[in-house]
Amino acid sequence: MRVLVTGGAGFIGSHFVRTLIADGYPAFTGADVVVLDAFTYAGRIENLDTVRDSPRLRVERGDIRDPHRVAEVVSGVDLIAHFAAETHVDRSITGAADFVTTNVVGTQVLLQAALDAGVGRFVHVSTDEVYGSIDSGSWPETHPLEPNSPYSAAKAGSDLLARSYHRTHGLDVVVTRCSNNYGPHQFPEKVVPLFVTNLLDGKKVPLYGDGGNVRDWLHVDDHCRGVALAAAKGRSGEVYNIGGGIELSNRELTTRLLAAVGAGEDMVERVPDRKGHDRRYSVDWSKIRDELGYVPRRGFGEGLAETVTWYREHRDWWEPLTV
Ligand SMILES: NC(=O)c1ccc[n+]([C@@H]2O[C@H](COP(=O)([O-])OP(=O)(O)OC[C@H]3O[C@@H](n4cnc5c(N)ncnc54)[C@H](O)[C@@H]3O)[C@@H](O)[C@H]2O)c1
Secondary structure: OEEEEEOOOOHHHHHHHHHHHOOOOHHHOOOEEEEEEOOOOOOOHHHHHHHOOOOOEEEEEOOOOOHHHHHHHHOOOOEEEEOOOOOOHHHHHHOOHHHHHHHHHHHHHHHHHHHHHOOOEEEEEEEHHHHOOOOOOOEOOOOOOOOOOHHHHHHHHHHHHHHHHHHHHOOOEEEEEEOEEEOOOOOOOOHHHHHHHHHHOOOOEEEEOOOOOEEEEEEHHHHHHHHHHHHHHOOOOOEEEEOOOEEEEHHHHHHHHHHHHOOOHHHEEEEOOOOOOOOEOOEOOHHHHHHHOOOOOOOHHHHHHHHHHHHHHOHHHHHHHOO
16 A cells, blocks of 8 residues: 655644554555655655654655646555645735645646546545634534635635546545644644744744634644544545544633743733634534544643643754744
């Protein structure tokens, strides 16, 4: 079995790769792994340091928007786990072009290459942000896509292309939509590592608006296990929400981060809200639980403490990225 992981040098993709190589997903024990990554600012080869010497891992530099490069790398692959994307909402507000070309066009290039090469299964890793914002209750997979940021709109476009390759061409596609992830190796522009690294440096943390925006926080290890379950046992053409972490407002998250680092409320600086800031996300993840036996395993308190410890102990990883 050969698994291609796009974006395998990023935060979540690299966690998936490290776990695959460690045989952490029973269905994929012994699999060979190919990483395809363009190594944008978010792709870090250091994220693969612990597995670089494995004879089962091959790392290929390449852009998913490049059909020739993609066709070379996809040849001989049984399964694609597609994580590569432009992912930071704030960047999509100041410049959306790369979000459209990578997330939409790049995904289409990969889908076509998978079809041409006869790849057995294509897992498209998406986000709960494609559903928009919800004041109460939780989105089932059947909820209409109502994305509000250029990032989520581009992800929604890629979800629909993935669906179309299944419906039109019969490509074996499974889509996952996960809530907000946290954990080690996350680029320090995202809220958890941004706040932790600021506090470790004695700097204030910028809290958007009234701090009332609510997100479901899930450890990256739980997300990746959900993706692996969808890859192994998901029904072709289906969408699976992945969630079940802890729902927190940004204000509550900030309080927990301050406590975990040992800093006071005086380290919080209120800043104007993000444009178009979605108020609340909440996925109904009962489908993946009932069909595939997924349940999150990592408690938030323990996971957050371990994440803070990782950033404390890996200043050499994040310090060059914060200048
Ligand atoms: N971070 C979250 O909370 C979250 C939640 C749900 C879903 N997701 C999805 O999970 C996936 C991974 O997210 P992440 O947080 O690890 O992102 P990330 O920004 O840390 O990593 C993205 C990776 O994709 C690579 N990449 C970007 N453009 C590329 C291109 N054109 N060609 C090849 N490689 C390219 C980057 O180099 C990087 O390694 C994304 O598809 C994202 O939408 C993320």
